[in-house]
Amino acid sequence: QVQLVQSGAEVKKPGSSVKVSCKASGGTFSNYAISWVRQTPGQGLEWMGGIIPIFDTANYAQKFQGRVTITADESTSAAYMELSSLRSEDTAVYYCVRVGNTSGYYSWYFDLWGRGTLVTVSS
Amino acid sequence: EIVMTQSPATLSVSPGERATLSCRASQSVSSNLAWYQQKPGQAPRLLIYGASTRATGIPARFSGSGSGTEFTLTISSLQSEDFAVYYCQQYKKWPPLTFGGGTKVEIK
Numbered sequence: 312q313v314q315l316v317q318s319g320a321e322v323k324k325p326g327s328s329v330k331v332s333c334k335a336s337g338g339t340f341s342n343y344a345i346s347w348v349r350q351t352p353g354q355g356l357e358w359m360g361g362i363i364p365i366f367d368t369a370n371y372a373q374k375f376q377g378r379v380t381i382t383a384d385e386s387t388s389a390a391y392m393e394l395s396s397l398r399s400e401d402t403a404v405y406y407c408v409r410v411g412n413t414s415g416y417y418s419w420y421f422d423l424w425g426r427g428t429l430v431t432v433s434s
Numbered sequence: 435e436i437v438m439t440q441s442p443a444t445l446s447v448s449p450g451e452r453a454t455l456s457c458r459a460s461q462s463v464s465s466n467l468a469w470y471q472q473k474p475g476q477a478p479r480l481l482i483y484g485a486s487t488r489a490t491g492i493p494a495r496f497s498g499s500g501s502g503t504e505f506t507l508t509i510s511s512l513q514s515e516d517f518a519v520y521y522c523q524q525y526k527k528w529p530p531l532t533f534g535g536g537t538k539v540e541i542k
Binding site: 346355358360361370371373374406418423425427 | 479483489523531536
């Protein structure tokens with residue numbers, strides 16, 4: 312069965328960038344969309360943006376617009392989330408999630424989650 | 435942006451009892467509402483989508499109801515593995531997709 316395998320934990324300096332990867336193991340991204348959701352320490356869940364790999368179109372939350380770039384490579388079933396101008400408040404676990412597909416239509420709930428990547432921003 | 439509000443923040447329940455969790459949307463989301471369960475140190479897991487459809491492999495003791503702005507997740511008889519944090523999420527109007535702040539179900 313399909314799993315989303317994310318890259319390992321990162322420690323970054325304020326002002327730098329981080330790029331987190333997500334690869335579908337045991338399957339592909341075909342006919343699915345991918346989103347990124349983050350969870351800050353002790354806090355809830357926050358949607359950052361998503362992409363439909365076959366169309367190569369991305370949407371972002373306004374909060375992250377201009378700082379986040381989500382890309383996908385359908386040929387390798389991999390997706391990436393790059394966040395720039397990092398600050399301490401970006402310290403969080405970043406999840407790659409698969410968007411639901413109901414009868415061939417994208418339904419933007421999340422039916423499969425990666426294990427998360429901890430990004431720590433510290434000087 | 436649609437704001438999702440969950441109540442209560444913490445729910446203390448004895449094993450075997452029923453738990454009722456609420457989620458309110460700041461405007462109608464029709465039935466475009468999902469529920470997730472998160473245990474410590476784990477990623478969230480989809481429980482319910484379409485307000486009332488159980489995801490694959492989710493036990494029948496979990497049920498969702500509601501439409502518009504008021505939604506409920508009911509766990510009919512709490513098992514030890516059900517003590518966790520539960521989140522609702524709307525996918526009617528976006529960006530952004532939005533989550534509620536969560537309800538922690540703890541052992542009474």
